[in-house]
Amino acid sequence: MTITATTLKLNLGPQHPSTHGVLRLILELDGEKILSCEPDVGYLHRGMEKMAENMTYIQYLPTVDRIDYLAGCFYSELLCRTVEKALGIELSLRVKAIRVALLELNRISSHLLWIGAFLMDLGAVSPFFYTMRERELILRYFEKLTGQRMMYNYFIFGGVRKDIEHIDDIEEIIKILPEKLDDYEKIITNNPIFLSRTKGKGIIEPHIAINNAITGVNLRASGVNYDVRSNDYLYKNFEFSPVVINEKDAWARYKARILEIKESIKLIKQALEILKKEQSLNQNLINPLTIKLPDGEYYHEIEAPRGMASIYIKSTGLDKPYRLKWRTGSYYSVNFLRSLLVGEYLNDAIAIFGSLDVILPEVDK
Amino acid sequence: MFSIIEGLFTVIKHLFMKPTTLEYPEKKRYQSEMFRGKPYVKIGNDGCVGCGICKKVCPAKAIEYIQDNNKKVISYTFNLEKCIFCGNCMYYCPRGAIKLSQEFELATEQKEELKLNYKGGCDD
Numbered sequence: 315m316t317i318t319a320t321t322l323k324l325n326l327g328p329q330h331p332s333t334h335g336v337l338r339l340i341l342e343l344d345g346e347k348i349l350s351c352e353p354d355v356g357y358l359h360r361g362m363e364k365m366a367e368n369m370t371y372i373q374y375l376p377t378v379d380r381i382d383y384l385a386g387c388f389y390s391e392l393l394c395r396t397v398e399k400a401l402g403i404e405l406s407l408r409v410k411a412i413r414v415a416l417l418e419l420n421r422i423s424s425h426l427l428w429i430g431a432f433l434m435d436l437g438a439v440s441p442f443f444y445t446m447r448e449r450e451l452i453l454r455y456f457e458k459l460t461g462q463r464m465m466y467n468y469f470i471f472g473g474v475r476k477d478i479e480h481i482d483d484i485e486e487i488i489k490i491l492p493e494k495l496d497d498y499e500k501i502i503t504n505n506p507i508f509l510s511r512t513k514g515k516g517i518i519e520p521h522i523a524i525n526n527a528i529t530g531v532n533l534r535a536s537g538v539n540y541d542v543r544s545n546d547y548l549y550k551n552f553e554f555s556p557v558v559i560n561e562k563d564a565w566a567r568y569k570a571r572i573l574e575i576k577e578s579i580k581l582i583k584q585a586l587e588i589l590k591k592e593q594s595l596n597q598n599l600i601n602p603l604t605i606k607l608p609d610g611e612y613y614h615e616i617e618a619p620r621g622m623a624s625i626y627i628k629s630t631g632l633d634k635p636y637r638l639k640w641r642t643g644s645y646y647s648v649n650f651l652r653s654l655l656v657g658e659y660l661n662d663a664i665a666i667f668g669s670l671d672v673i674l675p676e677v678d679k
Numbered sequence: 680m681f682s683i684i685e686g687l688f689t690v691i692k693h694l695f696m697k698p699t700t701l702e703y704p705e706k707k708r709y710q711s712e713m714f715r716g717k718p719y720v721k722i723g724n725d726g727c728v729g730c731g732i733c734k735k736v737c738p739a740k741a742i743e744y745i746q747d748n749n750k751k752v753i754s755y756t757f758n759l760e761k762c763i764f765c766g767n768c769m770y771y772c773p774r775g776a777i778k779l780s781q782e783f784e785l786a787t788e789q790k791e792e793l794k795l796n797y798k799g800g801c802d803d
Contacts, residue, residue, distance in 0.1 A: 370735070372736050372767065372771075373735075373736060373737070373738040373767075375738075375767075376738050376763065376765030376766075376767060377738050377763070377765075440690050440693070444693070450699070457710075457713070457714065458713065459713065460713065461713035461715040461766060461779075462714070462764070465763070465764070465765065467767070475770065497689050500686055500688075500689045501689050502686075504685075505682055505683065505686055506682065506683065602736060602771065603732065603735055603736070
């Protein structure tokens, strides 16, 4: 990066409230216009991938919730899935339904937090409190079921820690949520200030998004119909339609997340129906102390709230992975800021960055 | 203009709702029975037998215990500086000797207090 006498180098973060201590964007400004952007990551690096090489699979399982602390279930599910598929363990219908219900609840809680935090970044304070209030219902349910609010350690190899309980709580949550979503939309969606700050800002063309490996809601808000859930074996008996919006801007990404929550509610309803029909848990649990993956390479993927997440494990037949690699959606979103922010104004930078739904523990791992 | 009025109306509606937060130190929230807080371990005839499974499943290497010549566990230590409260030790203990309680206020001024040592006596 060359800096001439007429440009200004500005550190956006790590002390900026929107980057809360973990992301630094080195911006080069000409007046208020951004000439170049260099994301500086690594403030939250914990060595999750290297760590796995010194831990057995059961020791590593509780730590993967911390890769994305707002949606820990997805990463537990990925690690469990890899071990299950490698050892040929079949899941019963009830276990699958439990997993889908919890994954979708987790997705809703993550999206709710995003809506609040995004609006907070744009200067609207009340939606933050409203979304946190609804998210609290979901977190309380998770605490009742799994023992903790964010680090669940609930999915285990071959099943779940214990049978699902308090289903009426989930029913209550999905009954309340649509009304509350309408409330948010009344406050936010057509608000002129919100519209002027997000409409036409941070436009991502579909081919550019694909070239930059953007996945998840951000890609679907650019009009590309790509959802890993369509081919996922967990979602095989579930009916859902991916949310695709053609507007491509920050507003579209907000709208897509609202619609995605509604889609998740439908999935949870279907899962609850299966849970009511299938009463036997039928778990195929394995002794955690003897897990050894056969020699070979394993790869699995899932649709996490922030894009496609995937895991790659190379095993040499020992009780620890030889090499483990995570692919997380946020990493590519942050990298994409290099080109996305160029030509935009400084006061739009946070709106655009916020709209990508980046979470830094996913980036740094 | 209509959208602003509609939004304001929705916000004002919330003025008449009950608060959802608690005044924390004075009022405390109910913790579920599954909650994973401060760990307790039972030592003695109906408790820990020193099989070592808890040590093997612990991701943080927070557990240590000492056995006497007869392999009887005489001292069991949880290092809360390392513990991540994942509950693996509780879930896999074949004797059900470990229990993660509902206590969550573990902040202390003395670092040594974070090393929980259980010897099977009345003080534990």
